[in-house]
Amino acid sequence: MKKGLLSAVLLILLPFSIAASTLAYSPYLNLAAGGNAARLENEDFFRSQASLEAVIGLLGMRVGRHQIALPVTLCYHTESPKVNQLFLTESLDIGVGIRYGYSPMQGYRFLLGADFSYRYYTRMNAGLLLLSLVEENFFDISPVLSILLPLKLSLTKGELDFSLSLGISLRYDF
Amino acid sequence: MKRKITAIGIAILLFLSSCDLFMQQQEKGRIYFIAVGLGYRNSVYNALYNTINDYNGMLEQMECLFKQGGYEYYISCYDDFETAGQERVYRFSAWSSTRPEAACSYFPGTLESEKEKQEYFLDTIYENAISDTDPSYDDTLIFYYTGHGRGIGDKKAEGPVILDSPTEDFPLPYSIINKKLSSRFPGRILYIYDCCYSGLSTEDGELGKTESYKWHEDAYGNKDYHLQPPSVPEIIANAWKATFSASENKKDYVISSSHKYQLSMEYDDRPSGPNQERYGAFTYQVLRYLGYDMQKEKAMPVEQGSSFSVAGLYRYVYDNMSSSNRKHQTPNILTSRLDFEFLDI
Numbered sequence: 060m061k062k063g064l065l066s067a068v069l070l071i072l073l074p075f076s077i078a079a080s081t082l083a084y085s086p087y088l089n090l091a092a093g094g095n096a097a098r099l100e101n102e103d104f105f106r107s108q109a110s111l112e113a114v115i116g117l118l119g120m121r122v123g124r125h126q127i128a129l130p131v132t133l134c135y136h137t138e139s140p141k142v143n144q145l146f147l148t149e150s151l152d153i154g155v156g157i158r159y160g161y162s163p164m165q166g167y168r169f170l171l172g173a174d175f176s177y178r179y180y181t182r183m184n185a186g187l188l189l190l191s192l193v194e195e196n197f198f199d200i201s202p203v204l205s206i207l208l209p210l211k212l213s214l215t216k217g218e219l220d221f222s223l224s225l226g227i228s229l230r231y232d233f
Numbered sequence: 234m235k236r237k238i239t240a241i242g243i244a245i246l247l248f249l250s251s252c253d254l255f256m257q258q259q260e261k262g263r264i265y266f267i268a269v270g271l272g273y274r275n276s277v278y279n280a281l282y283n284t285i286n287d288y289n290g291m292l293e294q295m296e297c298l299f300k301q302g303g304y305e306y307y308i309s310c311y312d313d314f315e316t317a318g319q320e321r322v323y324r325f326s327a328w329s330s331t332r333p334e335a336a337c338s339y340f341p342g343t344l345e346s347e348k349e350k351q352e353y354f355l356d357t358i359y360e361n362a363i364s365d366t367d368p369s370y371d372d373t374l375i376f377y378y379t380g381h382g383r384g385i386g387d388k389k390a391e392g393p394v395i396l397d398s399p400t401e402d403f404p405l406p407y408s409i410i411n412k413k414l415s416s417r418f419p420g421r422i423l424y425i426y427d428c429c430y431s432g433l434s435t436e437d438g439e440l441g442k443t444e445s446y447k448w449h450e451d452a453y454g455n456k457d458y459h460l461q462p463p464s465v466p467e468i469i470a471n472a473w474k475a476t477f478s479a480s481e482n483k484k485d486y487v488i489s490s491s492h493k494y495q496l497s498m499e500y501d502d503r504p505s506g507p508n509q510e511r512y513g514a515f516t517y518q519v520l521r522y523l524g525y526d527m528q529k530e531k532a533m534p535v536e537q538g539s540s541f542s543v544a545g546l547y548r549y550v551y552d553n554m555s556s557s558n559r560k561h562q563t564p565n566i567l568t569s570r571l572d573f574e575f576l577d578i
Contacts, residue, residue: 099571143371144421145571148544177472182544183568184551185440186468188476216439216476218570 083232085121087128089114089195089207093224095136097147100217106139106147110222112209114195116158121232124168126160132174152176152189160195170195178215189215197228204229261304261577262371262420265362266295268310269393271380276399278381283499285314286530287379287427287516294525295375297532298541299330302578306330309362311354313396323397327361336361340397350403354395355413372420373575376410379516382428385493391433393426407434415485423543423575424487427515429496431489435567441475443468444563446492458494460563486543487567488550490515498562503555514558518550541576543568 091112096105112134119128132154139147154176162168174191191213197205207228213220270288274280292310299306307329313322328335338357344350362374381394383404390404397403407426411434415422426434445467449459490497490513501514507528509517521527522545524535547566554564 141574144373144574144577146542146574147570148572177469179443180440180544180570182548182572183440183566183570184443184547185438185475185566185568186443186472187440187570188469188472216478 081123083121085116085119085126085128085230085232087114087116087119087130087228087230089116089209089226089228091207091209091224091226093209093222093226095220095222097139098219098221104142106142108136108139108147110137110224111135112222112224112226114156114209119158119230124162126158126162126168126170128158128160128170128172130156130158132156132176134176148180148182151179151181153179154189154191156191156193158193158195166199168197168199170197174211174213176213187215189213195228203231260371261302262369262373263305263307263366264299264576265307265309265368265372265374265418266292266299267358267362267374267376268292268295268308268312269358269376269378269380269395270310270312270314271394271396272312272314273381273394273396274313274315276396276402278394278396278402281380281499283511283513284379284427285312286511287513287520288312288314288377290512290520290525290530290532291377291379291516291523293532294520294523297534298523298576298578301534301537302576304330307362307364307366309358311358311395325357325361327364329364332364344397347403350395350397351405351409352413354397354403354405355410359414359417368419370419372418374414374418374420374422375425375575376414376422377425377427379427379513382426382430382497384430385433391430393428411485420484421573421575422485423573424485425519426487427490427497427513427519429491430493431497432491432493432495432563432565433489434487435489435565436493437478438567439475439569441468441471441473442565443471444492444565446494446563449561457496457561458492460492460560485567486569486573487565488543488547489565489567491562492565495562498558501555501558503557505555514554514562515550515564518553519546521553522546522549535578537578539578540574541578542572542574544572 095108095110098105114130114132116128116130134152136150138149154174156172156174158170158172160170172193176189178189179186191211194210196208199205205228207226209224211222270284272281272284309327311325325338326335378393383391390406392406395405443463445461445464446458447461450456498514500510526533550564
């Protein structure tokens with residue numbers, strides 16, 4: 060009976076002990092600049108804004124080729140050009156996200172995930188909630204530094220945003 | 234790898250610049266300005282002594298900017314201010330860029346009910362502004378009111394208080410103003426209200442507000458509604474409500490001098506600028522934003538190329554009102570996420 064119980068416990072712990080041997084704490088920081096195209100309801104064209112984005116992944120883990128993270132995201136959008144006297148004002152997105160990543164080949168990896176953010180319109184003292192789907196591509200230059208290409212699709216009330224950026228990512232595996 | 238990254242970089246640059254690049258700039262539309270200013274002297278209401286300066290300053294500065302910007306403009310107003318050597322008047326006046334001499338008219342005196350007076354007032358002031366033009370989507374209407382305002386629970390209805398004689402007055406609820414003007418005017422409308430409880434006109438916006446308020450009682454037992462540091466749960470709750478509510482992108486913009494439970498002050502309690510004690514705490518900052526010379530109390534042209542937007546005006550007033558005054562008189566805004574440039578010089 061005791062032997063059987065011990066075997067069962069060892070069997071359950073086996074995957075964890077294997078994972079523990081390859082598991083690494085892997086925080087990262089992404090910095091990117093790019094463009095955001097916003098499609099608003101009742102408008103028949105997109106409005107463009109420049110954007111700056113920072114993703115701080117302090118809660119990040121790597122297991123072999125797999126990566127998981129719970130990052131904090133910050134994104135600043137500039138004012139859009141004026142069309143018919145109307146324009147989007149500056150805004151700041153602050154959010155939390157979840158990511159899963161995989162490295163299919165040496166020197167390249169990607170992260171997929173979602174962000175839940177608050178968008179603050181700085182001039183209006185007002186805001187909306189935002190849900191974003193994110194895909195981040197990393198082209199490794201060194202074990203620490205990568206070129207970053209993030210794509211983001213965001214949805215909020217009456218608005219669909221698509222953003223494309225280029226930046227750098229710093230990561231360190233402990 | 235380098236080629237790929239360069240190609241991606243070029244694609245991003247093209248993407249950034251393509252969206253609005255080919256949008257053509259439209260010609261300037263007409264601008265209509267309606268101003269209502271009331272002082273209530275010798276009436277049943279307590280007299281307001283600064284509204285005359287607010288009203289005159291707004292009229293002078295707006296007209297100066299319309300001229301400088303090369304606009305075709307139309308001005309319509311109503312006031313109860315005494316002009317030198319004349320009896321007190323309850324007078325409508327109107328003039329325009331094409332007809333500079335003011336045409337004046339008065340209430341007919343045969344109107345009995347509040348509803349008749351409301352309709353006559355709004356029809357007259359609107360038609361005086363529109364004159365013989367046919368407004369279009371590209372035109373702008375600015376409505377400015379300075380005077381008394383009634384709040385929630387008032388027996389006579391919420392909104393501005395209009396006098397049509399020293400003893401006669403009638404309420405003008407925000408809902409009626411909006412219904413009358415917004416349904417008739419096809420372009421965008423900016424309402425600027427400087428009166429007590431005017432935040433009632435900024436309810437149900439497209440965006441969730443970030444301000445938090447609380448009831449405050451001072452040592453003498455006076456109760457007031459104070460702005461307080463924002464609370465994160467309240468901000469998220471407001472944003473959640475706005476994100477999932479049915480309020481849509483509207484063509485109307487409103488800036489109010491105070492929250493719906495707050496009074497509006499005749500002057501800022503911590504003056505920091507010239508002649509500040511002679512103007513409403515809110516309108517003083519509006520005039521400064523528009524470039525009015527507060528030292529000389531004179532309309533002044535602004536730097537060529539300047540532009541004025543609704544959110545820019547709100548932000549300026551909010552940031553420049555003294556913090557102690559803003560605590561119990563907090564400017565509010567009703568806007569869509571698209572800011573509106575109402576003047577381009």
